[in-house]
Amino acid sequence: MLTLPPKPYEDNRQVSCAEKGLSPADEFHAMMRKARLNTQRENAEMAQQLTMPLDEFSLAAMRTAVKASAPESALMPEPEPASTPTPIATQIAATPFSIPDDDILFDDCYRSVLNLLVQQLMEAVLVVDASGTIQMINAKAIELLSGGKLGASDRLGEPENIIGKTWQEYLREPQKTRYQQMLEEQLVSQCQLEHAPIEASLILAEGGSLDVEFSISYLSLSSPIFAIVIRDLTKHKSEYQQLYQWASTDCLTKLANRRVFDASLRSQWQACTTSAKPISVVIIDIDHFKLFNDKYGHIQGDHCLQRIANVIAHSLPSDECVAARYGGEEFALILPGFDAKQAQSMAEYIQLEINSLKYTDLGLDDSVTVSVSQGIAAEVDGQFRTGTALLCAADTALYRAKADGRNRINLSC
Numbered sequence: 254m255l256t257l258p259p260k261p262y263e264d265n266r267q268v269s270c271a272e273k274g275l276s277p278a279d280e281f282h283a284m285m286r287k288a289r290l291n292t293q294r295e296n297a298e299m300a301q302q303l304t305m306p307l308d309e310f311s312l313a314a315m316r317t318a319v320k321a322s323a324p325e326s327a328l329m330p331e332p333e334p335a336s337t338p339t340p341i342a343t344q345i346a347a348t349p350f351s352i353p354d355d356d357i358l359f360d361d362c363y364r365s366v367l368n369l370l371v372q373q374l375m376e377a378v379l380v381v382d383a384s385g386t387i388q389m390i391n392a393k394a395i396e397l398l399s400g401g402k403l404g405a406s407d408r409l410g411e412p413e414n415i416i417g418k419t420w421q422e423y424l425r426e427p428q429k430t431r432y433q434q435m436l437e438e439q440l441v442s443q444c445q446l447e448h449a450p451i452e453a454s455l456i457l458a459e460g461g462s463l464d465v466e467f468s469i470s471y472l473s474l475s476s477p478i479f480a481i482v483i484r485d486l487t488k489h490k491s492e493y494q495q496l497y498q499w500a501s502t503d504c505l506t507k508l509a510n511r512r513v514f515d516a517s518l519r520s521q522w523q524a525c526t527t528s529a530k531p532i533s534v535v536i537i538d539i540d541h542f543k544l545f546n547d548k549y550g551h552i553q554g555d556h557c558l559q560r561i562a563n564v565i566a567h568s569l570p571s572d573e574c575v576a577a578r579y580g581g582e583e584f585a586l587i588l589p590g591f592d593a594k595q596a597q598s599m600a601e602y603i604q605l606e607i608n609s610l611k612y613t614d615l616g617l618d619d620s621v622t623v624s625v626s627q628g629i630a631a632e633v634d635g636q637f638r639t640g641t642a643l644l645c646a647a648d649t650a651l652y653r654a655k656a657d658g659r660n661r662i663n664l665s666c
């Protein structure tokens with residue numbers, strides 16, 4: 254934030270601009286008028302207090318912005334190429350303050366200071382006019398728009414190649430159309446275009462796209478300009494994907510977990526019953542798995558669970574169907590659109606596939622096989638009131654399959 258030196262009042266008391274009823278912009282205006290009365294040497298002395306170095310990139314961006322917006326008399330002289338960074342003080346001292354006595358004075362000074370700030374910010378920032386034309390851009394924003402692939406000598410890395418283009422050119426749909434609409438609405442309603450961070454996908458100069466979020470801040474000048482701050486979301490998105498995967502899948506079998514199963518059953522039940530489609534649930538439980546663990550150990554037991562989960566996952570006929578690990582050695586399927594007969598066929602296929610699995614590659618005997626028991630419940634014409642009731646019926650059917658001798662399928666009636 255620009256901090257202005259306090260002005261002594263007649264009684265020598267230091268009074269803040271708020272106390273005087275002045276906005277920071279008024280105060281800045283007043284200071285610039287006073288600055289006009291100072292000699293250039295006095296300006297240089299004031300500027301000497303600023304020691305921040307300004308690199309060549311910042312100077313190039315600043316010159317471009319000033320050229321685009323300032324009248325002839327306000328143009329900065331082109332500095333000689335310097336081998337060491339030019340102190341900001343030298344640049345300010347070399348900038349003539351004898352520009353016209355009206356709002357242009359305020360605008361041009363404001364723009365120059367704004368451009369200096371933009372160049373120094375760590376965030377990717379660009380400044381656009383009311384039509385979206387880019388007027389200022391910092392190195393971070395150029396790097397971002399080029400997909401981070403710029404070399405030091407790359408022409409794309411020069412602000413001249415971006416200033417003058419429109420910000421919309423970099424936006425993918427639907428944000429491009431949305432932004433255009435916001436611009437048009439703003440012109441009609443004369444209201445300020447401001448926006449909290451929104452997600453968007455950028456079209457990169459080198460091809461490809463980049464997930465970002467950007468915010469828009471309105472800056473009040475004689476003609477409005479807007480500061481756009483862009484943040485790269487690539488890292489956040491990949492972390493989110495990773496977390497989402499951990500929160501929704503079973504880490505051993507990679508099937509959906511119980512949470513996803515319950516949510517899917519609710520939504521699929523709703524969708525199927527509303528559209529009068531059948532829906533079936535199958536619960537699959539490994540037979541005598543405790544014996545398997547006791548005989549071959551838990552590590553082999555884990556491999557067995559993974560193998561069976563793999564068979565179940567590959568048996569699903571469509572993306573709408575869900576296979577989940579429901580408990581320790583228990584799996585469950587949601588089969589939208591499946592009536593009892595179709596669910597029975599599916600269960601029979603799974604039973605045969607699991608029965609024929611071999612475990613010789615795990616060092617077990619060729620004779621070792623595993624079986625499963627399955628319970629099915631199908632909702633066809635209103636026998637169940639909820640998805641949970643359907644699931645309970647499948648569980649009861651599974652219980653009967655176990656009681657009837659295992660390695661069998663029982664259909665709820």
Ligand SMILES: Nc1nc2c(ncn2[C@@H]2O[C@H](COP(=O)(O)OP(=O)(O)OP(=O)(O)O)[C@@H](O)[C@H]2O)c(=O)[nH]1
Nearest residue numbers: 538539540541542543544546551552554555581582
């Ligand atoms: N290796 C391994 N074993 C598990 C896992 N989760 C549960 N189990 C085992 O699964 C077994 C389940 O035993 P029970 O509930 O008695 O069922 P069962 O032996 O399969 O007998 P029935 O279901 O009646 O046929 C227990 O030994 C658990 O330790 C797991 O993630 N890995």
